[in-house]
Amino acid sequence: MSTWHDYVQRNGALPEWPYPVNYGKVNEVVSDVLVIGGGVAGLQAAINAARMGTKVAVLERGHAKRSGSGGAGVDHWHGAVTNPCSKVTPEMYTQACYDSMQGWTGGHVRYIITKESWDTLLDCEKMGVQIRDAKDEFKGADFRDEKTKLMFAYDYKNRHIIRVWGYNIKVKLYEEAKRVGVNIYNRVMPTCLLTTGGKQGAKVVGATAVNTRTGEFYVFRAKATVIATGGVGRLFDFAPEVTASSSMGDLNAAGVGEAIGWNAGAEFVCMEKTSPGRLAGYAYAPYSMANAHNTYHGTPIVDANGKEVPWDDAFNRPIKKIQGRFLPSEGQDFILGEGIGISYYLEQYRNNGLIHDLPERIREGEFKLPLYADLTRLPEVERRSIFGMMVGNEGKTRIPIYDTMTKAGFDPDKDLFQAPVMPLEGYNHSNFWAAGINTPPTIRSLAGGGFLVDWNQRTNLKGLYIGAGGNLFGGGCHGESHTTGRYAGRHAAEYAKTAPEPVADKQQVEAEKTRAYSALKQGKEGNGWKEINAAIARIMRDYCGQYKNEQTLNLGLRLLNELKTTELASAYASNPHELGRLLECHSLITVGELVIKASLERKASNSILDFHRLDYPAMNPPEWNKLLPIRQEDNKVSVRELPLDFHLKAPYASSYEENYQKHCVK
Numbered sequence: 001m002s003t004w005h006d007y008v009q010r011n012g013a014l015p016e017w018p019y020p021v022n023y024g025k026v027n028e029v030v031s032d033v034l035v036i037g038g039g040v041a042g043l044q045a046a047i048n049a050a051r052m053g054t055k056v057a058v059l060e061r062g063h064a065k066r067s068g069s070g071g072a073g074v075d076h077w078h079g080a081v082t083n084p085c086s087k088v089t090p091e092m093y094t095q096a097c098y099d100s101m102q103g104w105t106g107g108h109v110r111y112i113i114t115k116e117s118w119d120t121l122l123d124c125e126k127m128g129v130q131i132r133d134a135k136d137e138f139k140g141a142d143f144r145d146e147k148t149k150l151m152f153a154y155d156y157k158n159r160h161i162i163r164v165w166g167y168n169i170k171v172k173l174y175e176e177a178k179r180v181g182v183n184i185y186n187r188v189m190p191t192c193l194l195t196t197g198g199k200q201g202a203k204v205v206g207a208t209a210v211n212t213r214t215g216e217f218y219v220f221r222a223k224a225t226v227i228a229t230g231g232v233g234r235l236f237d238f239a240p241e242v243t244a245s246s247s248m249g250d251l252n253a254a255g256v257g258e259a260i261g262w263n264a265g266a267e268f269v270c271m272e273k274t275s276p277g278r279l280a281g282y283a284y285a286p287y288s289m290a291n292a293h294n295t296y297h298g299t300p301i302v303d304a305n306g307k308e309v310p311w312d313d314a315f316n317r318p319i320k321k322i323q324g325r326f327l328p329s330e331g332q333d334f335i336l337g338e339g340i341g342i343s344y345y346l347e348q349y350r351n352n353g354l355i356h357d358l359p360e361r362i363r364e365g366e367f368k369l370p371l372y373a374d375l376t377r378l379p380e381v382e383r384r385s386i387f388g389m390m391v392g393n394e395g396k397t398r399i400p401i402y403d404t405m406t407k408a409g410f411d412p413d414k415d416l417f418q419a420p421v422m423p424l425e426g427y428n429h430s431n432f433w434a435a436g437i438n439t440p441p442t443i444r445s446l447a448g449g450g451f452l453v454d455w456n457q458r459t460n461l462k463g464l465y466i467g468a469g470g471n472l473f474g475g476g477c478h479g480e481s482h483t484t485g486r487y488a489g490r491h492a493a494e495y496a497k498t499a500p501e502p503v504a505d506k507q508q509v510e511a512e513k514t515r516a517y518s519a520l521k522q523g524k525e526g527n528g529w530k531e532i533n534a535a536i537a538r539i540m541r542d543y544c545g546q547y548k549n550e551q552t553l554n555l556g557l558r559l560l561n562e563l564k565t566t567e568l569a570s571a572y573a574s575n576p577h578e579l580g581r582l583l584e585c586h587s588l589i590t591v592g593e594l595v596i597k598a599s600l601e602r603k604a605s606n607s608i609l610d611f612h613r614l615d616y617p618a619m620n621p622p623e624w625n626k627l628l629p630i631r632q633e634d635n636k637v638s639v640r641e642l643p644l645d646f647h648l649k650a651p652y653a654s655s656y657e658e659n660y661q662k663h664c665v666k
């Protein structure tokens with residue numbers, strides 16, 4: 001195998017740009033449905049739209065076979081409450097999420113997810129993803145149902161979170177998309193949404209885009225468009241050299257979907273909601289350190305002297321037996337599970353965990369650092385399912401963690417596995433390897449806000465639908481993204497069937513082409529995309545961090561605008577890749593502005609949104625208990641008020657099921 005070093009030593013120079021470059025060449029693609037972002041949500045949208053007989057194009061920044069946060073795999077699938085073993089109903093699950101978040105999550109999207117998550121997983125099974133213990137490797141285990149051979153996580157009694165062998169899930173979706181005739185355009189990124197007459201707030205009729213290898217320009221015309229570009233990374237911090245290995249995110253997640261939606265006039269909610277930033281260069285490779293939760297849920301943790309750390313239930317009562325870690329305790333309806341896109345849990349749905357006062361007890365000397373995972377203390381089936389099945393299938397773990405550790409001689413039957421040594425508060429975090437404590441407190445991430453959609457998962461713009469985890473209000477994680485993508489794809493196809501031919505506005509296309517290529521025409525002394533991205537992150541950290549007021553927010557807006565009109569306007573791209581990254585910087589600034597504008601509109605602090613206005617310090621004043629949908633109209637901010645339970649109020653019906661039955665496309 002030849003390495004990068006071999007190449008440089010052999011040739012004494014960096015390689016030439018390996019693709020033919022054709023800046024300015026225009027390609028036109030016409031389809032019924034255009035999906036922007038070919039992650040798990042996007043491919044599901046594409047597959048389901050194509051199955052309904054529509055012509056579908058996918059516009060993907062990376063390569064859809066493995067791209068996105070879900071590209072490297074998944075080991076547990078949430079929200080599958082309609083599986084034959086589940087004791088939880090869609091109403092129970094939706095209400096539990098909604099109540100836990102005190103209403104600050106899209107209940108309608110949650111309901112759609114729980115109605116269809118299991119069916120979506122069955123679809124994945126048909127595509128070739130293993131979702132059952134077909135070889136009977138875990139026969140007789142507490143977490144296995146003998147009849148269906150399904151295996152469950154977190155709550156072995158209520159059985160709604162399914163363990164899956166998902167290392168190949170993205171590849172299988174990709175193959176299915178190809179099989180049903182979806183046209184996938186890889187290495188392409190959008191620069192804007194096309195709208196009727198080029199007007200903000202008008203019907204969406206496709207997108208313009210640039211190929212980040214050839215530099216060619218694309219005009220995608222489509223009757224319906226689905227945005228499925230995932231979340232927004234790189235907004236509050238930027239550490240690209242280490243991000244790839246230690247991030248839960250994806251370097252391509254630069255908020256482009258949100259930015260083009262905002263510029264087209266789409267409505268957003270809760271963009272002011274942030275949480276402590278995680279990872280992105282500061283913590284450890286995902287799942288690479290000992291932990292008791294998430295994929296490692298239930299794993300015994302011992303201290304440097306081999307003394308085991310006890311477990312507590314959701315009410316901080318001791319759990320005596322290992323089996324109790326996987327069961328709801330007295331007073332609990334069921335355990336919701338972690339990694340579902342909500343940040344607060346009512347006690348009756350919260351997970352069991354290591355003792356809540358572990359940091360203090362370490363400080364007092366009761367437990368001695370470092371801590372270790374001791375998988376040998378688990379029953380054999382639990383041990384094998386964690387270090388084997390789960391770690392072998394979870395995203396970014398099969399090769400970097402499972403293979404590397406196994407080849408290096410790690411044997412879970414005898415060896416201990418060290419936890420990070422970190423400030424003590426980190427031992428209260430459910431993911432030791434990701435503990436926010438390892439990330440400077442100035443760093444935040446967007447957390448739960450996104451596009452506002454109706455019961456069809458349509459935005460306020462005709463022709464524009466959203467399928468996603470990260471950027472959909474009410475979205476969740478992996479299974480939720482598949483499920484919302486599948487639902488959005490069906491609705492987009494249904495709409496496209498009767499929609500008129502999409503007409504692109506020539507002026508809009510020309511203006512976009514000029515804008516997209518402007519970095520190529522700048523002087524070579526101009527800044528590069530990395531400097532600009534670092535500056536954006538600095539402005540967001542300083543002026544829209546955890547604590548803010550009117551002045552800091554307005555200063556942030558001013559500085560973002562100065563950056564855009566000076567350094568970014570004169571920034572230089574020397575190849576199509578850099579051009580793509582600079583275009584992402586434009587999007588990051590746009591999303592930064594959206595976040596700051598949303599923050600200015602909420603003149604109250606809010607604990608669930610982790611939103612702290614120093615000029616409005618009173619926490620959760622009841623008169624601010626409302627959503628503030630925000631959009632652009634004639635390039636000016638327009639805000640309205642919406643009750644948290646708008647999805648069960650007129651014009652909608654008052655029950656979840658009635659709305660679902662009325663709106664779902666069968």
Ligand SMILES: Cc1cc2nc3c(=O)[nH]c(=O)nc-3n(C[C@H](O)[C@H](O)[C@H](O)COP(=O)(O)OP(=O)(O)OC[C@H]3O[C@@H](n4cnc5c(N)ncnc54)[C@H](O)[C@@H]3O)c2cc1C
Binds near residue numbers: 041042071076078
């Ligand atoms: C290591 C890891 C482990 C995880 N484990 C689990 C788990 O076990 N269970 C669980 O529920 N969740 C898990 N998640 C979360 C889950 O993977 C995500 O919630 C899910 O992948 C989101 O799906 P998505 O399609 O919305 O976004 P993504 O999967 O991120 O896909 C977005 C797609 O859009 C593309 N894109 C982005 N920008 C552009 C652009 N400008 N133009 C065109 N295309 C663009 C991207 O390249 C990508 O293909 C994990 C995540 C990680 C990183």
